[in-house]
Amino acid sequence: MKYSALSLAWNALSGHTRWKPAWRDPAPRPQYDVVICGGGGHGLATAHYLAKVHGLTRIAVLEKGWIGSGNAGRNTTIIRSNYLLPENEPFYEWSMKLWEGLEQDLNYNAMVSQRGVLNLYHSDAQRDAYARRGNAMRLNGADAELLDEAAVRRMLPFLDYENARFPIQGGLLQRRGGTARHDAVVWGYARAADGRGVDIIQNCEVTSIRTRNGRVEGVETTRGFIAAEKVGLALAGSTSLVASSAGLRLPIESHVLQAFVSEGIKPFIDTVVTYGAGHFYISQSDKGGLVFGGDIDGYNSYAQRGGLPIIEDVCEAGMALMPRIGRVRLLRLWGGIMDMSMDGSPIIDTTPVKGLYLNTGWNYGGFKATPASGWCFAHLIATGAPHWTARGYRLDRFATGYVADEKGVGAQPNLH
Amino acid sequence: MRIPCPFCGDRDSREFTVLGDATLIGRPDPSAPDALAKFTVYLHERDNPAGLHRELWYHGPGCQSWLVVTRDTRTHRIDKVEAARDVPREGTSR
Numbered sequence: 001m002k003y004s005a006l007s008l009a010w011n012a013l014s015g016h017t018r019w020k021p022a023w024r025d026p027a028p029r030p031q032y033d034v035v036i037c038g039g040g041g042h043g044l045a046t047a048h049y050l051a052k053v054h055g056l057t058r059i060a061v062l063e064k065g066w067i068g069s070g071n072a073g074r075n076t077t078i079i080r081s082n083y084l085l086p087e088n089e090p091f092y093e094w095s096m097k098l099w100e101g102l103e104q105d106l107n108y109n110a111m112v113s114q115r116g117v118l119n120l121y122h123s124d125a126q127r128d129a130y131a132r133r134g135n136a137m138r139l140n141g142a143d144a145e146l147l148d149e150a151a152v153r154r155m156l157p158f159l160d161y162e163n164a165r166f167p168i169q170g171g172l173l174q175r176r177g178g179t180a181r182h183d184a185v186v187w188g189y190a191r192a193a194d195g196r197g198v199d200i201i202q203n204c205e206v207t208s209i210r211t212r213n214g215r216v217e218g219v220e221t222t223r224g225f226i227a228a229e230k231v232g233l234a235l236a237g238s239t240s241l242v243a244s245s246a247g248l249r250l251p252i253e254s255h256v257l258q259a260f261v262s263e264g265i266k267p268f269i270d271t272v273v274t275y276g277a278g279h280f281y282i283s284q285s286d287k288g289g290l291v292f293g294g295d296i297d298g299y300n301s302y303a304q305r306g307g308l309p310i311i312e313d314v315c316e317a318g319m320a321l322m323p324r325i326g327r328v329r330l331l332r333l334w335g336g337i338m339d340m341s342m343d344g345s346p347i348i349d350t351t352p353v354k355g356l357y358l359n360t361g362w363n364y365g366g367f368k369a370t371p372a373s374g375w376c377f378a379h380l381i382a383t384g385a386p387h388w389t390a391r392g393y394r395l396d397r398f399a400t401g402y403v404a405d406e407k408g409v410g411a412q413p414n415l416h
Numbered sequence: 417m418r419i420p421c422p423f424c425g426d427r428d429s430r431e432f433t434v435l436g437d438a439t440l441i442g443r444p445d446p447s448a449p450d451a452l453a454k455f456t457v458y459l460h461e462r463d464n465p466a467g468l469h470r471e472l473w474y475h476g477p478g479c480q481s482w483l484v485v486t487r488d489t490r491t492h493r494i495d496k497v498e499a500a501r502d503v504p505r506e507g508t509s510r
């Protein structure tokens with residue numbers, strides 16, 4: 001059923017008792033053309049674009065829990081395309097363009113809100129770096145404005161401008177950036193993919209990849225073997241575990257990132273702000289909760305919960321930036337397992353195993369990438385060639401030296 | 417998380433800095449003919465296990481020792497802590 005004002009009114013008349021489930025719950029078939037492992041945003045978006053853009057039909061998405069139970073449903077929902085490097089900026093700007101048309105494409109309200117993303121700077125050197133990044137963004141067709149202190153004060157009068165150590169000098173603003181409702185993105189892609197015949201199979205864990213003579217044959221799962229000519233991995237923090245069964249040792253470490261949400265308060269922040277002198281970013285959800293986060297915990301982790309030191313660190317940075325939040329109570333906090341790559345950039349590529357495709361290395365920033373990641377991964381799987389915006393995301397770049405290290409910290413994944 | 421330092425006793429993890437996988441102490445021989453390939457693997461590829469993981473931690477505000485900690489990445493249970501200098505190195509030049 002197409003969602004519309006009319007269908008809403010119609011269902012209201014019958015007391016909302018006649019809505020159908022948004023996607024089917026099929027049993028796995030013995031064989032597919034393409035199997036996507038991982039029912040997060042990236043896996044579901046890939047299936048959607050494989051069906052919609054490339055016309056493939058026999059596709060399954062296998063998810064070990066329920067769809068969106070991983071990072072897709074745990075992130076702080078910031079979307080932006082404010083990168084510097086030529087490997088990254090065209091890709092993230094393509095993603096931003098897809099966000100701008102997503103709801104029409106999916107016929108689903110993903111609550112995409114272009115409320116702006118403001119990165120604050122606190123020194124002359126940081127201003128210069130931000131100006132350079134803003135120029136790189138504009139050269140790639142994105143929007144960027146460099147604000148001085150007075151302009152930031154007009155936007156956010158309640159920040160701590162008197163901070164002696166890290167005075168706020170201004171910020172780099174991307175007005176087209178903002179937030180989207182993470183669960184709705186998952187559900188919207190699932191519903192649209194399902195509508196084109198994609199089987200979304202939940203409670204189906206991929207335990208290993210079956211290969212023969214260097215070619216993929218299918219996947220072993222907790223619901224039996226499923227044959228497939230092509231297998232795509234979109235497993236975020238769990239990628240190494242499954243890829244190792246096909247003999248791949250990846251440039252990935254799994255780390256935990258925490259997120260926090262406060263009790264609901266009246267409208268307070270109408271944009272997304274990031275602190276430039278520590279790791280802290282914040283926005284306000286439509287329910288009124290302040291949604292914020294900071295650094296990863298720093299050590300390898302597959303536990304979807306973090307430790308107290310980072311909670312303190314995040315709260316300290318928040319207090320340094322906006323002392324006003326000090327009396328707001330924390331409602332919930334949680335963690336998600338990030339696929340941290342060796343240069344901080346993702347990998348969308350083929351592998352040495354024929355028919356096995358890899359989508360990983362999203363670090364703490366893969367939510368904003370969801371539409372373009374799905375688009376480019378589908379392009380790669382369907383055509384065998386990388387999409388032009390994802391040409392830099394090769395697996396062999398660590399050997400060739402063509403790394404895309406936005407932060408310039410080298411092969412130290414817990415610093416990206 | 418608390419880490420039982422072999423020199424200082426049981427201490428809060430805030431006192432330590434983590435570097436990563438303990439294979440990093442086994443630096444390849446830079447003068448070997450296959451040094452480039454070896455360093456590519458050494459620098460970038462990781463086992464990344466869900467389970468026991470051996471990793472390097474530095475006890476800066478304590479004994480200033482490099483330690484090899486064996487920790488379960490699913491539960492953060494620590495099974496073993498050794499001084500890095502006592503751990504045999506594989507693939508080193510000396």
Ligand SMILES: Cc1cc2nc3c(=O)[nH]c(=O)nc-3n(C[C@H](O)[C@H](O)[C@H](O)COP(=O)(O)OP(=O)(O)OC[C@H]3O[C@@H](n4cnc5c(N)ncnc54)[C@H](O)[C@@H]3O)c2cc1C
Nearest residue numbers: 038040041042064070071072075076078206336366367368
């Ligand atoms: C706290 C936090 C805050 C974040 N904030 C932001 C942000 O503000 N902006 C941003 O752009 N990004 C953010 N991110 C990053 C972003 O959420 C991720 O990069 C992105 O969601 C990863 O892609 P995904 O949605 O496909 O991952 P996931 O949703 O994790 O999808 C992977 C799926 O694979 C499933 N799976 C795992 N193993 C198996 C198996 N063996 N078989 C079958 N299925 C399996 C998992 O259950 C999971 O559903 C944040 C992440 C976290 C944790």
